[in-house]
Amino acid sequence: DAKTTQPTSMDCAEGRAANLPCNHSTISGNEYVYWYRQIHSQGPQYIIHGLKNNETNEMASLIITEDRKSSTLILPHATLRDTAVYYCIVRVGPSARQLTFGSGTQLTVLP
Amino acid sequence: DGGITQSPKYLFRKEGQNVTLSCEQNLNHDAMYWYRQDPGQGLRLIYYSQIVNDFQKGDIAEGYSVSREKKESFPLTVTSAQKNPTAFYLCASSGSAGNTIYFGEGSWLTVV
Numbered sequence: 003d004a005k006t007t008q009p010t011s012m013d014c015a016e017g018r019a020a021n022l023p024c025n026h027s028t029i030s031g032n033e034y035v036y037w038y039r040q041i042h043s044q045g046p047q048y049i050i051h052g053l054k055n056n057e058t059n060e061m062a063s064l065i066i067t068e069d070r071k072s073s074t075l076i077l078p079h080a081t082l083r084d085t086a087v088y089y090c091i092v093r094v095g096p097s098a099r100q101l102t103f104g105s106g107t108q109l110t111v112l113p
Numbered sequence: 114d115g116g117i118t119q120s121p122k123y124l125f126r127k128e129g130q131n132v133t134l135s136c137e138q139n140l141n142h143d144a145m146y147w148y149r150q151d152p153g154q155g156l157r158l159i160y161y162s163q164i165v166n167d168f169q170k171g172d173i174a175e176g177y178s179v180s181r182e183k184k185e186s187f188p189l190t191v192t193s194a195q196k197n198p199t200a201f202y203l204c205a206s207s208g209s210a211g212n213t214i215y216f217g218e219g220s221w222l223t224v225v
Contacts, residue, residue, distance in 0.1 A: 036213070043201070043219070043221070044218055044219065045117075045119075045203050045205075045216035045217050045218045045219045046156070046203070046216045047216070048213055048214070048215060048216075051213060089155075103155035103156040104155055105153075105154075105155060106155070
């Protein structure tokens with residue numbers, strides 16, 4: 003699976019949009035971009051994934067650049083409960099045997 | 114509710130003892146996984162299973178064992194051969210039709 007690069011930490015004001023970037027310059031054509039988040043002492047929570055089109059669900063939006071070398075996770079109205087470590091992962095499709103988690107971005111939502 | 118259940122949440126073990134962590138899923142997923150997470154670190158794959166009665170070693174399988182006798186169950190045994198077993202253990206599963214992996218809430222193992 004391709005390697006990803008994320009900032010170590012970010013702050014965001016409560017009620018504002020949180021934009022979390024991820025670089026995956028070595029991504030292959032059949033690799034998906036996944037986002038998970040993990041609150042301390044809990045299991046990672048799936049947020050969203052995409053291949054090349056932008057995606058939106060009830061939790062977030064995923065914007066993938068046209069060359070697919072980077073993406074941005076957008077939490078439209080951040081709340082204090084969104085404070086967590088956010089992981090960007092690239093992964094081949096259903097045959098993939100694992101997810102490779104890096105260090106992620108610690109997002110802190112400030113009141 | 115559908116999901117992945119891990120138990121116990123917290124477990125203490127004396128050195129030299131084996132301990133088994135339970136993982137049950139009612140999502141009808143074919144694949145199941147065990148990960149280990151150390152403080153401030155990412156997840157590392159211990160074992161995975163894509164079908165019943167079959168499993169493969171991950172990156173850090175030494176000192177661990179698993180079984181997959183039923184589709185919904187994938188228990189992990191931490192044996193006395195594991196040199197540094199104190200960690201947070203995560204079980205996960207994924208379906209054959211999609212590639213999203215879902216995680217349980219994790220189990221904390223402390224060796225005393």
